[in-house]
Structures are given as structure tokens and as C-alpha cells.
Amino acid sequence: MFYRKFKPCAHLQQLVECYYIWDTSGDDQKKIYESPPSGFCSIVFNSGSPYYLDNSKYERLRVPEQFIAGQAIYSYKLFVSDPVMISGIVFKPAALNTLYGIPVYEYTEERIPLSKVFRAEFLAPYIMDIANGTPEERARLLEHF
Secondary structure (H helix, E strand, O other), X not given: OEEEEEXXXXXXXXXXXXXXXXXXXXOOOOEEEEEOOEOOEEEEEXXXXXXXXXXXXXXXXXXXXXXXXXXXXXXXXXXXXXXXXXXXXXXXXOHHHHHHOOOHHHHOOOEEEHHHOOOHHHHHHHHHHHHHOOHHHHHHHHHHO
């Protein structure tokens, strides 16, 4: 498993907590990852296999490949059975609204496909370049996003 966090540039540090890269290739794949509640929202790109979520609203929800994750006010579990290759932006509370005009309260405990929020022609280059980049390149693409 590979997991690494990257710091945002100075002018985004008030809005972005970090960028992260998580790759489970080479792991024993049938794993359950638990996460505590968090006031953070995120934008996530998964270039690997699908995985599933259990939280207070959903049981075994297939997570979209690219999505916005709202604040988690309860613990949740991720069920991974094949390699995932995740690149994500972790936003500080209220940053999604500040940057994109997205009302955070509508996204609590949700995983909303990015295609419902952003145009396909905007997303397509990011999806392709993130899937093919090194961890450092992926972090730079996330920052540009």
C-alpha cells in the first residue's frame, strides 16, 4: 500500500488541508478501512477498481469513480476488494462553498459524482492525466483543479 499527503501551496492553505495519494496495489485486497467523523469535505478521483461504502445513510454503496465527499458526521467504512488508486483533495470546512459555491450541508454523508457538479469537458483531462501521473504529478493536478 502507498499513502502520501502533499501540502497545498501557500495561497490555498486557508482552504485546502492537503492532497493525498492512496494506492492499494500489491495488498491483500479484501480489506475494510474505517474512518472517524470529519468536518472536512473532499474531491476524489479513483483510477482503480470500484469500492463500497457503509455509512449512516448507505449500506454497501458503490462509490462513484470521481466524486465529492461531504462532511462525515458519523464513522464510516470502505470495503476494498481490488486495487484502488485514489487521488484526493481534502478541503477545510466551508472551502467547497468558498471555491465552487457548493452548499456543504447538502453533501453531508454523501458521495456525489463529479459529473453532476462539473462539465464533462472540464473533468475529462483531469481524469486521464491523474490516472497516468506519478504521485507528484497527481498532486500538482489536484492543486490546479
